[in-house]
Amino acid sequence: MLPSGVVRGRRNPLHVGFAHRLTRARKAAGMSGSALSLAAGMTADAAWSLEAGGRVPRVDTVERLAKVLQLSPCFLAFGVEQPCDPSEGLMSAGLADRLLQVRESKSISRQELGRCSETSDSLVRMTETRATVPNIAKVEQLAKALDVSPCWLAFGLGDRELPQRRGARPAEQPADQSQ
Numbered sequence: 001m002l003p004s005g006v007v008r009g010r011r012n013p014l015h016v017g018f019a020h021r022l023t024r025a026r027k028a029a030g031m032s033g034s035a036l037s038l039a040a041g042m043t044a045d046a047a048w049s050l051e052a053g054g055r056v057p058r059v060d061t062v063e064r065l066a067k068v069l070q071l072s073p074c075f076l077a078f079g080v081e082q083p084c085d086p087s088e089g090l091m092s093a094g095l096a097d098r099l100l101q102v103r104e105s106k107s108i109s110r111q112e113l114g115r116c117s118e119t120s121d122s123l124v125r126m127t128e129t130r131a132t133v134p135n136i137a138k139v140e141q142l143a144k145a146l147d148v149s150p151c152w153l154a155f156g157l158g159d160r161e162l163p164q165r166r167g168a169r170p171a172e173q174p175a176d177q178s179q
Contacts, residue, residue: 007080008009013137013140013141014077014079014080014140014150015056015077015078015136015137015140015150016061016076017079018050018056018057018076018077018136019050019051019052019053019081021075021076022047022051022065022076022077025069025071025076026047026051026069027069029068031068031069031076032114033045033047033048033051034047034048036065037070039068040061040064040065040067040068041064042061046061047065050065055135056077056135056136057135057136058133058134058135058136059073059077059092059095059133059134059136059139059154060090060092060093060133061137061153062076062077062092062134062136062154063091063092063155064090065092066084067095071084071141072084072088072092072157073092073154073155073157074151074154074157076113076149076156076157077136077150077154077155078136078140078150078151080149080150080151080158082151082155082157082158083157084155084159091155091156092133092154092155094156095127095134095139095153095154095155096104096127096130098127098153098156099124099127099128099142099153100128102146102148102153102160103124103128103146106146107148108146109121110124110125110128112140113145116145117138117141117142117144117145117146118141118145119134119141119142123138124142127142136150136154139153139154147161147162148160148161148162149161149162
């Protein structure tokens, strides 16, 4: 039997391993679930619920947990190592601006992004206006549809553009015509 978050026939989303990464990091830090939850400003059973895979956390929740565990939020959310300096505010607070910037730079409407990301135009609008903070699964879907790094979109860490896939052909260079 496959875990419920596993997608057959294609690569699993990066956020699928979150619960396992959280459990390993908490144990490595020698913390109980309730101690981690309380240190992150959450209810005492919140970490346990996340470790059990009962829900997918919002990006700001992941960042608060990562700060307590002294990890990169990109690693905790998506399993991607990114250098991260602990900062005062939440890096995820810039998500709305980054989403709007990249959507407009690619001339994509909210409706089109909602459709392409298999989320909704309401989610896009509410994220851009800071009326909601999406979970890491939704951020990953938005990033994939925009062809940007989920770490950059969620936390502003790493390169904006995704690294070129293995086996992908490089763009053809124009012939040198200086002969």
